[in-house]
Amino acid sequence: MLSSVRICLPSTTLRASLCHGCRGGAPVRGMGWSPRLVTQCKCEISADPSSDNPRVLITDMGGIDIKKPPLEVFNSGPFVYADVLDYKNLRELVVNNRITWLVHYSALLSAVGEANVTLARTINITGLHNVLDLALENCLRLFVPSTIGAFGPSSPRDPAPDLCVQRPRTIYGVSKVHGELMGEYLHHKYGLDFRCLRYPGVISANTKPGGGTTDYAVQIFHDALSTGHHECYLRPDTRLPMMHIADCHRATVEFMQAPECQLSLRTYNIAAMSFTPEEVADEIRKHLPQLKVTYNPDAVRQTIADSWPVRFDDSNARRDWGWQPAYGLPELVTDMLCSIREKRRNSGLPVR
């Protein structure tokens, strides 16, 4: 599988302002849980993660089918292929580029994870352990996204609060709960500056769906502007939390910039809107009245969706670091149609 990491050099768009960085002390690893024993705290000698100009390593922004990065990504900063399972290579990238923040996106999503549990376990859990080790050893500020998929059928669904029972029934969800707990554990034990947001289904015109349960909410826009027909693999009344990619990016940057003293949690829900396939189709029909949607529920994805929250309670994120979404359903639909239309036009494809 081709995979990549992206290195963002200091920029004015990413500015940190921390009350304090990693704690002092000597985080010596306990025996046996990691192949890489840390014998001394590097926090005092490595780059300060609270610097005004963080150097950010982002593990995969490309999407699963990536063969080479899109030109705009390639041109916007150093971009290299790397495997999150190759610890030595990641370490070289971190050290040689004096990285101070690590944003770890590489993962297999919910539906594709169920189709390949062993691979999902390896990438989502072993890959995560590699970045946790790296972050701890190099005193990095570490962001790992979690998801609505970190909840399960026994969690409160409407709304799901930050802290509640989490018994997901997908390997994706299990790996994400594992990530939340490992990061928080290393934060409390060793002072790792671990930050995690539980994203809703993220909707973007720029990347193809990556094998998730919320993929329909991206595909429906492409279908609306190409064939005019979308066959949905979820029931029309399946409500799930969703978010426009711009809100998702802004939330991540704002959260990474938030002073540590403002964070009462290390893992926060963030919300923007919740909708069903029927509702998003109705909103698209305000622009494209001919859109036809048929429903052919897929057992695997429907079962997953039925076990996830229908709404997120993100009141802690709003209170602690001022989270506020900009996009509701009408704005999301207008923007998606406009962006995909433009892409089709630029590619010489017919436009509705």
Ligand SMILES: NC(=O)c1ccc[n+]([C@@H]2O[C@H](COP(=O)([O-])OP(=O)(O)OC[C@H]3O[C@@H](n4cnc5c(N)ncnc54)[C@H](O)[C@@H]3O)[C@@H](O)[C@H]2O)c1
């Ligand atoms: N897209 C969403 O709706 C959503 C919602 C909640 C959370 N998230 C989280 O955001 C992150 C990114 O999701 P996405 O939608 O971009 O997923 P995606 O499937 O589009 O991209 C995941 C990326 O991981 C990469 N990858 C796989 N194996 C790798 C390896 N061994 N080394 C390096 N990279 C590897 C793939 O190349 C792919 O580009 C994931 O951690 C996901 O859990 C996404």
Ligand SMILES: C[C@@H](O)[C@H](N)C(=O)O
């Ligand atoms: C919700 C999210 O984590 C991802 N889009 C999935 O459906 O798997």
